[in-house]
Amino acid sequence: MVRGNFRLSDTPVAARPLSVCEVADEGAAVLSSADGTAKLSASLAPDASRLTMTALTGHDRITLDFTLAPDDVLWGGGEQMSYLALNGRTFPIWTSEPGVGREPGTPLTDQASADGSFAGGDYWTTNYPEPTVLCSSGWALSLANAEYVELDASEQGRLRVHVWSGEVVIDLFEGAPADLTRQLAARFGPRQALPDWALGGAIVGLKQGEASFDRLEALIEAGAAISGLWCEDWVGIRETSFGRRLFWDWQWNAERYPDLPSRIAALKARGIRFLGYVNPYLAVDGPLYPEAAAKGYFAKCLDSDEPYAVDFGEFHAGVVDFTNPAAAEWFAEDVIGKRMLDFGLDGWMADFGEYLPTDLRLHDGDPMQEHNRWPVRWAEVNARAVASRGRTGDVLWFMRAGHTGVQAHCPLLWAGDQSVDFSRHDGIGTVITAALSSGLVGNAFSHSDVGGYTSLFGNVRSPELLLRWYELGAFSPVMRTHEGNRPDDNLQIDSNAELIEGCVRWSNIHAHLAPYVRHLVIEAQATGLPAQRALFLHYPLDRETFTIQDQYLYGGDLMVALVIEAGAVMRRVYLPEGEWRHVWSGADFTPGWHDVTAPIGEPPVFYRRTSTFAPLFAELAR
Known part of the structure; x- marks a missing residue:
């Protein structure tokens, strides 16, 4: 792992085809290879809703082939950015950074990977993969496994599912696509409602300290419909070669926002909510780090009891160990509860969740199995904090990382860090594919950074891109702008009269559609269908x-x-x-x-x- 970018390798042993079947009892069988060296049990639930296969001979890899009709189309894989249909390709299921450009052989992707970090990504890299597949012929399967999985649809007439485990548990569904989506949504749990206040215009993302408030007032005076002000820099900033990043210590930075409590109260009195930022790591040079370290709340190094430090690019941070119930409770109550909710925040970006390394020691569990679970644990911590204040359905928080189970906790996805361009695999269009694919597996609501985020190697926003992204934001459940990683190099929503006019018009269109979006929220809760x-x-x-x-x-x-x-x-x-x-x-x-x-x-x-x-x-x- 290098800054959230992973490469997995294996030393496979030739697969043993299972050609002998012995009925064990009703609904169960033992399958064996011809020479008896590979053997597993297979059991089907009485209602045929779950298939469980367990290796009996010490094997820790299982490969299953599912036969397809020649014209079957497959969808799923969680939140996919490049392809909605899975046919013809293999999709590794391992949460990670998506990458920059996501198209090897192109200048942007190759430059991002030039330092050996493989940070350019590929068509299959995604923050939110999931081992769930829907088929046009009327069935779906969803693995309960959190281990590494490959969904291989590269060969016509076959879906191959390869699992790095000696046990595979698969939930089975049948029905038309909409019925499958409803059933999958029911499996993952009830959908949370979006806050009504978030539907009535744009959430404006600004990160210029106190100057953010004057810029907000100028947009309001111009006629923009504003539902929230999102200042991710409420915790302070750290300048790096990547751009303007945040100081990872999750509490108010009074130097950057001297009068923030009264500012928040005044905005809320006008119907404008204030949002911030948090992630599940703590910078080693921040004041919260020694408190968490003293309590033993960080994941440890393999060969010592020292906290494991992750390199996030010019600074290091500790991994709060959510397999430790005390650490999860501390983060939910003392960090999010007291320092954010009680302080006055009405929402936040719950960032990251993909970076859990595999060469550390957790309070409980194997990091190879916990890696894909980590976004779900992170979602649980956020949901617990909000519920502890009785504010589920009123606070708006959103995530980019996910895996099976995140649907029950996270009310809103965002599509991650798109490049500030129209590129095929990392630009504005990937936001649509992300919303459609994630919506098939129980995620009712998705949105994106209006204007994109990643600006590197001279790639900057054009007026056309920002104006087109306004249109996309207006026809999304939540419209939220972002200044990006290099705000000083890029056009912003208030950079000139044309962009201000566009923000005013499209924020008002978003607000105008609020009655319809309220209908979609109710419909999603009742049926599981996405917006x-x-x-x-x-x-x-x-x-x-x-x-x-x-x-x-x-x-x-x-x-x-x-x-x-x-x-x-x-x-x-x-x-x-x-x-x-x-x-x-x-x-x-x-x-x-x-x-x-x-x-x-x-x-x-x-x-x-x-x-x-x-x-x-x-x-x-x-």
């Missing part, structure tokens, strides 16, 4: 929808086909059966493919003429 939906969830018999990943149904009544290519003023849009009306022109469109005019400010968006929200949608043009 942003792959088209096939509503049109499972229309194969044209199976691989569309650059447009989405926003609920059941809006079709959103945003522009994600630089310089494009027209895009091709698919409309399934039904009566569709273009939001901006009022023109009616028939089902099928259409080339739709899409100047900046008028992305292709359509609504059902028969929708009960049709009057609300019709007003968007005004």
Whole structure:
């Protein structure tokens, strides 16, 4: 592991095909190789909902092949950034940094990896992988395993599932895609509601200390609809070669924000909430570190009782050991509870969760098994802190990392650190794929950094990118802007009159859609369907929808086909059966493919003429 980027290798032994079957009892069998050197038990739950396979001969790798029909399409894998359909590729399931560029052979990716850190990433690297697969022929499987898994769909007619464990537990489902999504959502637990206050305009991300408040007032005076101010630098900053980063000690930095308590109270009285930032590590040079170290709350080195220090790029931090119940309780109560919630924060970015190394010692458990569980443990700590104050459903916190089980705790995903560009595998378009793929496995709500985050090697925001990202943010459940890792080098939402005007317009459009989004929140809690939906969830018999990943149904009544290519003023849009009306022109469109005019400010968006929200949608043009 180098700064959250991983490479896994193995020394495999040739697989032993299991060709002999002996019935053990009802619902169970023992499968053996012809020579008897490999043997495992297989048991199926009475209702056929769970398959458990356990090696009986000391093996710690199991590979299962599932037969597919030639035209089956597979989806899943958690939050995937590059491909919604899994066919033709292998997807390692191991939470990590996604990487910069995510396309080896391109300048940005190769430059990011030039120092040997493999920080450029690839199509499969993601903060939130999950061993869950849905099939167009009407079934889904979801592994209960947290160990490393490979989902190999590279060969037509076969899904190969390779697990680094001697036991594999698989939950099985059947039904149409929407039914599978509902069942998976039910398996992972109830969806939390988004706070009503977060739906009524933009959450503006500024990190300029006290100057942030004057900038906020200027946007409000210009007419922007603002629901929150997000200052991730409330804890102070640390300048590094990567850019402006935060000081990882999770409490108010009075030097950077001298009058923050009264500022927060004044904003809240006006209906504007204040949000901050936290992650599950503590900088070794911060005041909270010695307190946690004295209490034994950090993961330890393998050969000593010293806290393990992770290199985060020009500074080191300790890993708060959430397998230790006392450490988890301390972080939830003393850090998030007292220093954040009681201080006045109404939300935060719960960052990271992917970095757990495998060469450390935990209070309980094997880090190879705990690595993928770590984001879930991190989500549990945040949820516990919020619940302890009776504020579940009112506080808005969001994560980028995940694995099976995070759905029950985290109310909102964000798509991570996209590059500030239109690139195919790391730009604005990956946000849509991320929302659609994560929505299939029980995550109801997703959003992104408006404007992107990662600016390296001279790659900076263009006015066009920021204006197009406004459009994306407005048609997301939460619209939140970000200044990025190098704010001084990049355009910001208040850099010029054009960008201010765009922020004003699209924040008001987001606020205008709040009644519809409230409906989607209620619907998600009742049915498990996400707000942003792959088209096939509503049109499972229309194969044209199976691989569309650059447009989405926003609920059941809006079709959103945003522009994600630089310089494009027209895009091709698919409309399934039904009566569709273009939001901006009022023109009616028939089902099928259409080339739709899409100047900046008028992305292709359509609504059902028969929708009960049709009057609300019709007003968007005004």
